[in-house]
Amino acid sequence: MNFYNTRLMKPILKKLSMKHKNNKFIYYFYNFVRQLYPSKLFRIRLEKKLPTLKNFDIEYIRRRVNHYNKLKVVINLSDEIKCLSDFKNRKKHRTYFFDCFEYTRFFNPSLKADFKFGDVTYVPNEPAIVKSRPINADNANSVVLKLDKVRHFTFIKDKKDYRKKRDMLVGRSYATQPHRLKFLEMYINHPLCNLGKINNNNKYPEFLREILTIEEHLDYKFILCLEGNDVASNLKWVMSSNSLAVMPLPKFETWYMEETLIPNYHYVLIKDDFSDLEERMNFYITHTDEALQIIQNAHDYIKQFNNKKREDLISLLVLEKYFYKTGQKEISPSLKLILND
Numbered sequence: 001m002n003f004y005n006t007r008l009m010k011p012i013l014k015k016l017s018m019k020h021k022n023n024k025f026i027y028y029f030y031n032f033v034r035q036l037y038p039s040k041l042f043r044i045r046l047e048k049k050l051p052t053l054k055n056f057d058i059e060y061i062r063r064r065v066n067h068y069n070k071l072k073v074v075i076n077l078s079d080e081i082k083c084l085s086d087f088k089n090r091k092k093h094r095t096y097f098f099d100c101f102e103y104t105r106f107f108n109p110s111l112k113a114d115f116k117f118g119d120v121t122y123v124p125n126e127p128a129i130v131k132s133r134p135i136n137a138d139n140a141n142s143v144v145l146k147l148d149k150v151r152h153f154t155f156i157k158d159k160k161d162y163r164k165k166r167d168m169l170v171g172r173s174y175a176t177q178p179h180r181l182k183f184l185e186m187y188i189n190h191p192l193c194n195l196g197k198i199n200n201n202n203k204y205p206e207f208l209r210e211i212l213t214i215e216e217h218l219d220y221k222f223i224l225c226l227e228g229n230d231v232a233s234n235l236k237w238v239m240s241s242n243s244l245a246v247m248p249l250p251k252f253e254t255w256y257m258e259e260t261l262i263p264n265y266h267y268v269l270i271k272d273d274f275s276d277l278e279e280r281m282n283f284y285i286t287h288t289d290e291a292l293q294i295i296q297n298a299h300d301y302i303k304q305f306n307n308k309k310r311e312d313l314i315s316l317l318v319l320e321k322y323f324y325k326t327g328q329k330e331i332s333p334s335l336k337l338i339l340n341d
Contacts, residue, residue: 021214027150031098039105046106049316050334056310062338065317067257070140071325075127077112085109093117099147100129103315111328113319117147119229121252127326129319132230132252135259143322145315146255152233153255155302158241160218162295167285168192169246169277171224172212173234174199180226181207183274192281194220221291222246222281225267231258239266239298244284244291248272256305266298 053061084104087097096117104113114128121134124141131152133142146153175181175197184207187193196209217223218241225232225247231254238245245267250258263269268284270277284291305311317338323329331339 022150022154024150034102039109042106043108046316049313050320050332052313053334053337058337061314064314065321065338066340068144069318069321071127071321072140074325074327076327077114077126081112081114083110083112095150096131096147099149100145103319106316107319107323111323113322121230127322132254135251135253143318144255145318152236154237155240156214156237158218160242162221162242162292163288165221165243166219168194168220169222169224169281170194170212170217170220172196172198172209173226173228175207177228180228183226186274187277192278218243227252240302242295244268244294246270265294266301268294
């Protein structure tokens, strides 16, 4: 009996497929081991790590740090905010804890920090560490770190030539939000689309389709990157592929700095009401050179996240600025170099 071809086993095995995905076993192993080391050793290392700023492009790091942490004036945290020493590993939001602890262990455990985990779509009342935030001019209290990265930060190697892919848009997602359901309602049966929701919650059964692996998505020239509760979690791997990301202007951002993405340069822009989808697809189907340029631009954008030492330094400086701007630390020489004050 071929279990893979059965109606029951096929979607389960697809979901368990590790190709093009981060290895969660390795991720959890390293993070559990990380907690065994005395944090005092890392507080000593911080004094050596921050001065390595001089080995990098300081202006570039300045832009990144001040993008993630926009705090301008010193804001004292309320008494309810707990110290880092009270920051414990909980089963809920465990990956968020691991990704914070990777960098908070470099700082004095008596320092206080507010953490807002999950899909944060609002701006906190006081400075807080978040994975995601709304894109607007008044989001300074949302200080972004690279959180839940085992799920969100997936980059792939796509060996398929864009020109040989199908002239269609593909998309699979959990669809509970009104805008995702609206998109399916408009295009579920469109001849240029292979779309569907994968959450079988007994609602909108007409939208339910089988799960597709990332590899199967790569057969298509266009991949839908529609925001859910916050950002589109597939945007990173789509932009690292040889397919075009298709989406409206983003309303939320993470460590990936979605706000800085340029429409029709890094991705194919469609209207918020989705009405021009077919027009935009037909343009790039007939303008291959423009499509290939967007793919190259997307690949170039991703390269900036591949320097682990620089990413670590930026993360530490984001926290260093957080503790300085909440009145808990004196300004360090390295932080002084990158502040825009």
